[in-house]
Amino acid sequence: MSQHNDTDHISGRSTTGHEWDGIEELNTPLPRWWVLTFYATIIWAFGYWVVYPAWPLVSGYTAGVLHYTNRAAVTANLAQLEALRGEKMKALGTASLAEIENDPALLALARARGKTVFGDNCAPCHGSGAAGAKGYPNLNDDDWLWGGTLDQIMQTIQFGARSGKAKAHEGQMLAFGKDGVLKSDEIVTVANYVRSLSGLSTRKGYDAAKGEKIFADNCVACHGDGGKGNQELGAANLTDKIWLYGSDEATLIETISNGRAGVMPAWEGRLDPSTIKAMAVYVHALGGGK
Amino acid sequence: MTKNVTSKELMGGDDDLPLYAPQKKIYPQRVSGTFRRIKWGLMALCLGVYYLLPLVRWNRGLGAPDQAVLIDFQSQRFYFFFIELWPQEFYYFTGLLILAAFTLFLMNALGGRIWCGYLCPQTVWTDLFYGVEYWSEGDRRARIKADAGPLTAARLARRALKQAIWLIIAWWTGGAWVLYFSDAPTLVRDLATFQAPTIAYIWIGILTASTYLLAGHAREQVCLYMCPWPRIQAALTDEWALNVTYKYDRGEPRCSVKKGRAQRALGEKIGECVDCNQCVAVCPTGIDIRNGAQLGCIQCGLCIDACDTVMKRIGRPMRLIGYDNDINVQRRTSGKTELFKPVRSRTVVYAALITMVCTVMLHALLTRSLLDLNVLHDRNPVAVKLSAGAIRNGYTLRFINKRGFDRVIAVDVDGPANAQIHIVGVDSVTPDRPMIVLARDATTELRVLVTAPVDETVEKTQPVKFRITDIGLGEVASATDHFVTP
């Protein structure tokens, strides 16, 4: 360390007294524009404290003379957005489902709206592309428990299934094993019979005639003659290639033994009518709608 | 530290110059001659095109704008006479830029900075502004004298007049600019009645300010300090390129007319430059061309006109300053004839490249399709199994109709055997394939479902081709994707 010299003997200018490895720092004044800008920002800061919420207090904060809040700004933006959408959404509300599907502009709007709402509300169960999962129907295919026409889809979305709402779809798969209606060997037999209905292979040595009899005695009431299903009751069609819970023997035995009663929530009251309409059109347009 | 060095010594003695030298005011003198006439002509042409082009009409039929050149941001179209470009055809502009670059290279190889001297907007507008200055404040001498003398009322009035005309030109320049982006007659009316969009006024403001500052005040400073082209062209040029050159082999040693005559009579070799400084006085960038090729020279040729005038007066051959190159200087010195070689590998390559780019662009333009189709396969789910066992894939098809009228098209699909096609929201299947109406000059996006009785034994993916046919015109477009089996 050299001792502090106030002037640098080479340039003759004053130094800050800082020195590193023999290199001294000149005391170069800041440019005037820089200093003025700096002062201006300080003044600006005072203005900011007064105008906007700035200082935290013990319980709350200084509100600022503008009383600005992010929350209010977001609410205002959303209201503005709704107003912007107003006319078009109104058209969705007044048109019938069939009219929406036949008007290219309304169809595009309904599909776009339906898609976002589906993503927000339905995707957790049915998947983001509505492909479903075990126990949650695939909405892209043409197999519908409660019917796949525009009106039926809308009805299901509005009131749900087994949701406890007054107009909800009711009906359930009974627990034939748990409730002691059928014995285990009978359940295995009827499970194989059900597999045969859709052309799947059956266990060696299984008694088809016995299976048919058990089916006729216990299942026909809901699933209908030949197992074609019943949309009134949400009873699945057992002759097609689509299985909500799975078609292997073990899964079928589980279904027959313990029953099934998946719940679809009702959306009326949670989504406005035109949005529900848009969603019905969206689901119908996925391709499986009847 | 043992030695006492002063800061001046440390920084290289007396070269302790500031990093910025203030602008030296240049008073170019008025000149007349061949190159001045060429410059006036090109200026009239360039400015005429710039100011009047937006007013040219072009009939494109109902619903389409009838402006010959229009950049329509709102509907994302660019119109140029019979050409209408869509945003995805922006590569034509890339082509134009490449073409412009090669043309600049070719010009440079042939005649140096022709662009700088005659066509560059900075030159054209600065030249125009100088014209106004001559007219309002007089020629070089008058201006120098007036600037040195006191500020009289008359002087002030002349200056104000000049500034006013400058501002009007600048404002008109900005005004013409915005006309390229909207229907010109409507916009002129809207501007006059203060109904035009704010952005129009902002742009007029920006271009008024920049034209006024660049052409009126920055002038040659733009060429010297701001423009990259002088640096780039210096790397591109070669020894054959013609540049404005002072033929020192003819001009040196300089000598006054009278003394020269006497010396010549004595049989001494004497140069033809009479050191009248006319070439320096007329130069808009304030350089002395007799110092050889230099960055400051924009090759405007005005010094040629100035020197020719002098040569004519003293009865010597013209073009002591002229378009020439170093090779000829050497050839003349060693007694050979001058040689000009416009055709050489460099220029041939540039010309070939220009022809190539032009051909490619023209071909692309003439064969571009006015009916187009894009396809996007559903990602989630990629395939759906139907109750009867068939497989269905969903696609989003984007139909592009670039024609100025609605048209009916039929959609076909070539995919897996027995594939059926269904377009969501479209019922007309006549007799076996869907038909849709495409709105004019627009894109239409539709959801398309393809169903095929595919079982697990076939390939996981098979190609699927969508083909659309304009029922009226027979135009066909197609797009290919895949059909996926889960």
Ligand code: SF4
């Ligand atoms: S030297 Fe001659 S050609 Fe170059 S800029 Fe000056 S006047 Fe123009």
Ligand code: SF4
């Ligand atoms: S104008 Fe011609 S003669 Fe006059 S100084 Fe320039 S080069 Fe020499």
